[in-house]
Amino acid sequence: MFRYLKALGLAFVLVLASCTQVPKNVHDLNVELNKAEKTLNVAIKTNRELYLSGVITIAIRRKVATVVDVANDKLLGVVAIAKNLTDANFASSKGQINIALQAAAAALRAGTTGNATIDALLLSAATALDLAVGLTASIRANDILPTLKGELASYFDMATLFETRSLVKGEV
Amino acid sequence: MPTLDTIIKDAAGIEGAVPLILGLIAALKKTGDTRTSEEITADTLAMGAETSEIAKEDKA
Numbered sequence: 001m002f003r004y005l006k007a008l009g010l011a012f013v014l015v016l017a018s019c020t021q022v023p024k025n026v027h028d029l030n031v032e033l034n035k036a037e038k039t040l041n042v043a044i045k046t047n048r049e050l051y052l053s054g055v056i057t058i059a060i061r062r063k064v065a066t067v068v069d070v071a072n073d074k075l076l077g078v079v080a081i082a083k084n085l086t087d088a089n090f091a092s093s094k095g096q097i098n099i100a101l102q103a104a105a106a107a108l109r110a111g112t113t114g115n116a117t118i119d120a121l122l123l124s125a126a127t128a129l130d131l132a133v134g135l136t137a138s139i140r141a142n143d144i145l146p147t148l149k150g151e152l153a154s155y156f157d158m159a160t161l162f163e164t165r166s167l168v169k170g171e172v
Numbered sequence: 173m174p175t176l177d178t179i180i181k182d183a184a185g186i187e188g189a190v191p192l193i194l195g196l197i198a199a200l201k202k203t204g205d206t207r208t209s210e211e212i213t214a215d216t217l218a219m220g221a222e223t224s225e226i227a228k229e230d231k232a
Contacts, residue, residue, distance in 0.1 A: 034212045038199055040223050046189050066227075069228060
């Protein structure tokens with residue numbers, strides 16, 4: 001009976017650890033960055049369609065393409081930084097992320113054209129970037145850091161872990 | 173900021189614009205997204221590369 005309880009405990013901790021490898025606020029940041037990128041992607045495609053249909057001028061098409069390119073570059077930079085966040089680079093990376101997100105949002109807001117469709121898309125992307133700034137602020141180093149080993153070591157000593165693992169293997 | 177109706181009306185009749193916007197709205201409203209954070213990051217980077225390519229062409 002005790003064996004089963006230990007195995008159950010290990011399974012619970014392993015499931016818990018795998019679920020918390022990417023904390024919710026970090027995942028939410030990924031989701032928000034993805035929404036901003038999706039919106040930029042639709043904005044650049046719509047910009048082209050509107051120009052080809054004669055709704056906007058070449059000057060507007062270029063203006064929109066320029067601000068989307070600026071925001072897109074910054075956003076891709078943010079995704080790359082977020083992907084490589086570690087304990088050592090956490091503080092400086094978080095600062096870089098915030099600066100880049102705010103610059104991207106500002107570029108999009110400065111790029112409005114008077115065309116309702118384009119402006120709505122640019123402002124929607126800017127809003128998603130604002131939300132991402134808020135989420136970034138809520139992320140603490142501890143959200144990035146928890147290593148599986150550290151988590152497990154706080155619940156079980158390693159000898160018990162190995163024993164339990166072999167017991168689990170014997171049962172399946 | 174324009175309402176959704178205005179946006180759709182404004183884009184109506186423009187080939188490709190309405191489906192794009194409706195697709196975006198559907199994507200943003202999507203619930204129960206089962207992608208992992210890693211998959212979301214990969215999708216974001218792929219979309220960003222496409223956006224960059226189109227933007228660079230259209231700036232010229």
